Amino acid sequence: MFPYERLSVRRGPESGLPIIVAIHSTARGPAIGGCRLASYPDWRDGLADALRLSAAMTDKCALAGLPHGGGKTVVVAPPDLSPAGRVAAMHDVGTTIDELGGAYATGPDVGTGPSDMLLIGERTDHVFCRPESAGGSGDSSPATAAGTVAALRALCEFRFGSPDLSRRSFAILGLGRVGAQIARLLPGSHLVVSDIDESKRSLIPGAEWTSPEKCLQADVDVLVPAALGGVLTPAAVPALRCTAVAGPANNQLDAPATAKLLHDRGILWAPDAVVSAGGIIHATAVELRHVPPAEALTLVEAIGDTLGALLRAAAKDGIPPAEVAHRTAANS
Template identity: 70%
Template sequence: MFSHERIIIRRGPESGLPIIVAVHSTALGTALGGCRLKAYPQWQDGLADALRLSAAMTDKCALAGLPNGGGKTVIALPTGATPDPGLRVAALHDAGSVIEELGGHYATGPDVGTGPDDMVTIGHRTNHVFCRPAGAGGSGDSSPGTAAGTVAALRAVCRARFGSTDPAGRSFAVVGLGRVGGRVARLLAESGAKLVVADVDPAKRSLADELGATWATPEEALTAAVDVLVPAALGGLLTPTSVAALRCAAVAGPANNQLDTPATADLLHNRDILWAPDYVVSAGGVISATAVELHHESPQQVTARLDAIADTLTEVFASAQRDGVTPSAAATAEARRRAG
């Protein structure tokens, strides 16, 4: 059933690229969602991404207790394309112009392929943008907040699965060592956890050496015999095939859209692998950015909101156990209730 409030698909007049903005819900307030600059086989694949991610953002905001709904911007590049600086600026300007048309019903921030500096470029065409660099009046990189929220979630997972929130001595496989995944690995190492880490970029092996972690390929890390698998790269990692090969007790990480289809949550449940819904785990970025830029909260309030991700996840696990459903179903039901 179609559930989005508004979708704009436009050929950018400056870039010539497909610009897609999907607003899923404004029931709780302004819709929020990142701007993704990514290559797709067909632009329609970018549309599918925008629809799926904007709906997940509604759930993320609702479960994070934010007065916001969900949206998404996708700038669809042709397969194999890498935009030159001029085309990149033109595409970001086009995205800003479309966002401005929505009159404040939606605001964007960084996502795959974009960062704080790109938000300045989008900001040339609209004020409805967040996570600009601190020097430009924004909150800057949201990855520290996402990483802190992820570690709070991992503590809740450890409590639910192993009876203690302490990650010390527990083993984790972190797949993806980007801005968020690298920080999560570092925080876990500082807490005394044992790590297997992986990334498609072999240069990231230096972080493994620094942390005393075992380096692996992403395929090896996915099936490592660890307590918790931590997906921290792109989505779609959990499929019927990969779930059958898992050797972990739980899966929890900041990567969005980890399940290839909703039914894969049932496969994890049937294997007694605890899955923490990704839109709960990864909420720290939007929590910290909006707290600073939109709600003007203190650092102490931001920290409390990030720590509360663990409480939300604990409630989700308790509801799932009580009602005999998967954590995915329990989280979705609670998000829908909060969003009306």
């Protein structure tokens, strides 16, 4: 049986690009999920991405206690997409979402930001993270970074006996909007950082710069994946030298079975569906449920409590945290 409630795949009438919207579930409430604009070898790779990410969003919402299900938008775009083509693509996204009648709302993801949400908002009201000047909650990356740091404190308290991050070493793989902010929120910690973009080398003064491959294999307390997913594979796990892994990148595992490989090696993996939820918690609270910003930040900080409880439950049962996360999400 097809485990998704709704799938829309169309050639955008204004852009001519493949516009994909996958709704995994609305059992908890309207689906939410980011709009990803990226190049793929084939449009069907974008479809696979949308399906996988929308299912992950259902778990993320359930674990965060949000009254939403999971969805995802993917725009399959050429690397040289023009500014006019981008505007047309965002308009196509807005039109497609509006036709769903409120079953799904979108926000930023890889390749998009608040200005793109403003364009989508010209075609639908079902969008969040528009610029603050336009009445939205703005860039979600500060909340995602804050939630990740709250998760890192909980993880370090569980594994090392103290939430003091200045006593630990971290390898941050990816210095995008979220990864760079996480690095800046870790003063006093020993940092190894990397990004495929060499121009970001000077973003974090005092940090040790290395290649992405070496960063993945750095001898540190905690590896923080903060770029694209799929970095934890059966080939990568044996070469890891960290004690734990926790980061905001979505879908860090290439397959669910890789969680057991990490567990068998004694590497504690904090499920990304919990760690990365800060942005979506904050944005949907402020824009969709009109929660005061200060209260929304408190909800983001609660990620640490959620992760701590999950890690303790996994340790009690002697199973990978991923299994507890999946079980908790399924029963929510």
